Amino acid sequence: MAARINNGQGRFAGKVVVITGAAGGIGRASALRLAREGADIVGLDLSREGLETLAEDIRALGRGCESVCGSVTDFSAMDAAIARAAEVFGGFDGLVNNAGIAGPMKRFDRIESEEFDAIVAINLKAVWYGVKAAYRPLRERGGGAIVNVASMAGLRPNWRHSPYGITKAAVVSLTQHAAMDYAADHIRVNCLCPGPIDTPMFEQMRAVMEPAAYQASRRQIEQRTLMNRFGIAEEQAAAVAFLLSDEASYVTGIAMPVDGGWSISDGHAH
Numbered sequence: 555m556a557a558r559i560n561n562g563q564g565r566f567a568g569k570v571v572v573i574t575g576a577a578g579g580i581g582r583a584s585a586l587r588l589a590r591e592g593a594d595i596v597g598l599d600l601s602r603e604g605l606e607t608l609a610e611d612i613r614a615l616g617r618g619c620e621s622v623c624g625s626v627t628d629f630s631a632m633d634a635a636i637a638r639a640a641e642v643f644g645g646f647d648g649l650v651n652n653a654g655i656a657g658p659m660k661r662f663d664r665i666e667s668e669e670f671d672a673i674v675a676i677n678l679k680a681v682w683y684g685v686k687a688a689y690r691p692l693r694e695r696g697g698g699a700i701v702n703v704a705s706m707a708g709l710r711p712n713w714r715h716s717p718y719g720i721t722k723a724a725v726v727s728l729t730q731h732a733a734m735d736y737a738a739d740h741i742r743v744n745c746l747c748p749g750p751i752d753t754p755m756f757e758q759m760r761a762v763m764e765p766a767a768y769q770a771s772r773r774q775i776e777q778r779t780l781m782n783r784f785g786i787a788e789e790q791a792a793a794v795a796f797l798l799s800d801e802a803s804y805v806t807g808i809a810m811p812v813d814g815g816w817s818i819s820d821g822h823a824h
């Protein structure tokens with residue numbers, strides 16, 4: 555069945571959201587979704603070109619969009635995004651820690667120490683810093699919401715993809731701990747666990763694999779969902795918007811699968 559998306563209106567009128575990895579699949583779809591619902595956006599990404607396109611598209615929707623080009627591993631880039639939100643929009647109400655990489659796909663014993671450090675820096679430590687840095691401005695704002703983009707891989711392991719799964723499992727735990735410490739200040743912290751989503755991250759696999767092997771791998775992944783398909787970024791954006799919105803006012807500390815049933819699948823074709 556094809557994906558159907560209901561684009562809600564107005565839930566983020568007057569709100570400002572900082573999004574990392576805003577130029578990529580899920581980050582860009584989330585930024586556009588939130589802007590359509592009234593939010594102004596500050597995007598942080600490595601891709602200057604992707605940020606420029608996003609800013610044009612958001613301004614065309616009548617909303618503001620500021621960009622910070624840099625790496626989330628450089629904490630001054632996150633500080634700059636938060637500072638930009640304050641200077642231009644008077645502060646922010648939500649943070650989406652979405653930037654991430656797939657990292658090496660090989661047996662556990664073949665992972666090099668440098669490879670492990672690199673993925674931990676992006677997928678885990680940068681998320682930790684974002685959640686830490688957002689605390690004071692959100693508290694001063696009277697509260698807010700944070701969404702960390704983890705993965706189903708953080709809840710169920712995948713063959714030969716341990717560094718990714720380990721970092722995403724740690725993001726689930728990080729989310730729970732921050733939710734505990736921040737709740738009294740009216741700051742909700744949740745994480746999203748996407749299943750397989752058609753984004754540039756998956757497209758990169760196409761470039762490094764034989765066409766037949768790529769198609770076989772896609773088919774195998776599809777069959778591991780109950781819905782027999784990849785998801786689309788807009789389906790994740792809808793969940794990001796829900797978790798950031800006041801409709802989720804009693805939701806904190808959760809790891810929310812949006813995965814076409816991956817989490818309960820037995821992995822067999824239907």
Ligand SMILES: NC(=O)c1ccc[n+]([C@@H]2O[C@H](COP(=O)([O-])OP(=O)(O)OC[C@H]3O[C@@H](n4cnc5c(N)ncnc54)[C@H](O)[C@@H]3O)[C@@H](O)[C@H]2O)c1
Pocket residue numbers: 574575576577578579580581598599600601604624625626627652653654655656676703704705706747748749750751752753754755756
């Ligand atoms: N695509 C999937 O199937 C899937 C599944 C589960 C979880 N996720 C998670 O969703 C998030 C977004 O993934 P996506 O599929 O949209 O990927 P994507 O590759 O389309 O987008 C990721 C974006 O993050 C940016 N980025 C990467 N490293 C960065 C860094 N060091 N500093 C700043 N920006 C950086 C990239 O430039 C890119 O624009 C990731 O955390 C990923 O792990 C994706």
